[in-house]
Amino acid sequence: MLEGLGITHAFGVSGGAIAPVWATLQHHSSIEVFHFRHEVGAVFAAIESYFASDRPAVVFTTAGPGITNALTGLFAARWEGAKVIFLSPATSTAQRGRWAFQETSTYTMPGEIFSTSKSLFHYATTIESGDELPKIARRLAAGLARPGGFVVHLSISTAIQSSFIDISLPQGAAVQTLVSATPQAIAECVQLLSEEPFAIWVGFGARGAAAEIRQLAERTGAAVMCSPRGKGIFPENHPQFVGVTGFGGHSSVLAYMQQHCPLRVLVLGTRLGELTSFWNPELVPKRGFLHVDIDPEVPGVAYPSVETVSIQSDVGVFVRQLLEHFLNRHERSTAAVTLPRPQSKAIYPNTGSLVRPEMLMDAIQRVIVEGSDAVVMTEAGNSFAWGTHTLRFDKPGRYRVSTGFGSMGHATTGVLGAALARQGKAVALVGDGSMLMNNEVSTAVRYQIPAVWIVLNDARYNMCAQVMPSLGFEGMDTEIPQTDFVMLARGMGADGTRVETESDVQAALERALASPVPFVVDVVIDPSSRAPVGTRTQSLIQQDATESIVTPSKSGWSGWEI
Incomplete structure (x- = not known):
């Protein structure tokens, strides 16, 4: 059924409760299976695989915590508008309510996980019999053909995972109908x-x-x-x-x-x-x-x-x-009208100082954006602000960021899905906090996925460090012990280089693009450089983040660049 729906990639974490489905996916299907280290990383990879290829992807997990670990990623899939089919096991009927190990049923989990939920799944059902598959196949084909996202949960009872069925599935894909204005x-x-x-x-x-x-x-x-x-x-x-x-x-x-x-x-x-x-x-x-x-x-x-x-x-x-x-209208000349344009400044390397984020972004623009066809992703936080503000793209599909759910770890793991779907380099610009929270370097090594991580390493949650004083909160603990991400990468079988001076940035980026193995560029960033977060601080104040701060007047919105 999944092959007939056009599925080519499955991402997940194994476990005994899902073993029959996992084994069949891996050994008896044309679907490529990628075994991840954490369920949420698998979902983020599936999301980015979809956006890079326009093909829906499968995520599989085991029971209990396998499902709950995946929920953050599944909410992100819904908010991002991705097409993802989530497969998980359900405790068999005879064992439900009897404290089975990692019991997965409505006795132990919210019922919305197993049935259609407006806020998370577009369609969800528990499969108790193979006779249900034709109905499910039609429902999935229709959902995957419609515009926008489609997030599905198929909870498969362990009692039927190894059973064989003799049943005809519907043939042919559903026809996508595009909605048009009158x-x-x-x-x-x-x-x-x-x-x-x-x-x-x-x-x-x-x-x-x-x-x-x-x-x-x-x-x-x-x-x-x-x-x-x-x-x-x-x-x-x-x-x-x-x-x-x-x-x-x-x-x-x-x-x-x-x-x-x-x-x-x-x-x-x-x-x-x-x-x-x-x-x-x-x-x-x-x-x-x-x-x-x-x-x-x-x-x-x-x-x-x-x-x-x-x-x-x-x-x-x-x-x-x-x-x-507008066909019969002459194109309006814009030569006489000078429109405001985003300003870019020439940035030259300094010697003997920490790397300025703006200098790093300038090098990324030249080496990666203009010098390759790699997808560039930015992680929630200052990486997002720097990348969005400074990088320039002239084609769709080369820049990815999550502005809805905005989970840390999305880019550090999603970069694998983008690289796999494009069959080429994908680059993630991430903070040290995100890289420590969740990454899939080991998975990239296992499958030789050409992913690159550029870590803005400033030894702190720097967005919090910069924004909290503006909100009136001083002395908050935002520091992170300095981490050597190259040592971590090499310990997992990848390669990398540490950059401590601006004169070394370009060579490091060129080496990352040329690397035949997953690669980490660990850049020691000047933490005092203010990220261009726009009016995010003023937006928080407008929402009455604290009663002690006066709401700014309309004129306070003018400071779009920090």
Whole structure:
């Protein structure tokens, strides 16, 4: 059934309760099985495998703690919009309620884990008989064919895992139907967008429509901004690109909104959540948003009091429909209009000092972003801020970050899934805290996965160290004992190099890209360099993080770069 659904990769951790399924996956199927060291790492790898290949992935675990260990990753899969099928064992009927070892049933776990749960699984069921498989196969095919994410839990009773069945499964994949706006809705959008120059706000949900969005922008002269997850969908070196919004974003976006005052903003495939917008009122245009999303519940949620025209549609279909109405219009020249642009400064290596994060990012831009086709991932924390703010991409699919669930350990383990699915290098920019919390270097060594970890090693949870004083909390314990990640990597069979001076950065990155084995670049970072977190601190204050701090006025939103 899984092969028929197009599954090619399975990630997980073994155990006695799942042994028959695991053995069959490994020895009697065409599916490649990767045995991880922790369940949550397996799920993060499955998520990134999906986004790198557009193929759903399987995750398998054993009973009890195997399931609970995977839950963080499964919530991330749901929030990220991935397609993941989770396989786990269920205690057999005769043993339920009798304190079986690692009992997995509604006697010991919340019932939502085993049945459809709106907040976690799109579909969940416990398989008690092989006769249920045709029904389940149809349900999975339909779910995997629909736009957006689809997270499934199949809990398989241990009593039937080794049984053989003689049953016909449905043949052929379900046909994907793309949701499109009505002609009346398209006509209304064309009229509204024709009134005055407008801007386009691009999110991750628009990644399949990059070419069409560029055509629309160039044909109409619209300025384009993007969410952190939307980097590269519209080329960041394009003269109409005004910057990234939100966490790690650019002050040039606010400069554009203040100086050019677009009448409306066309929002394509982003929820406009906190790390995309900070709910900043200065990002609201005079006449509000035209918000396009496949999920009809998304438009209007982030800015509930702002005028919003809601359009339920696949983004690519919508933009193509829109372009038909602009075909006969001459492309607007942008030569006479100078738009604000993200600023980049020339950075030269210092001697005899710790490595500045901005200098490291400048080298990563030259060596990895421009010098290779590797996927680049950034971990939750300062790595996310530095990567989003400083790196520039001109193609979709080369930058990945989690702005929703934002779990530490997502990139340190997800990098394996991206490298496997692309069959090439994938690079994770991570903090020392995340690397110590959860990594799969050993798994990469086992399967010779070409993953690279670049560790911003500042011996502390530096985002907390930098942000907490701004919130009024001094003297918080954020230090981490200095760790030599190269020694750890080599102890697990990988290779690596430690960088302590800026003059050694470029050679270390080049060595990492050329390495035939998994590679760790351990960079001793200057902890005093302030990460460009945008107005994250002000956003926390706005949410009344503490009653002792006065909420800033609207003008307080202007400090987008720290």
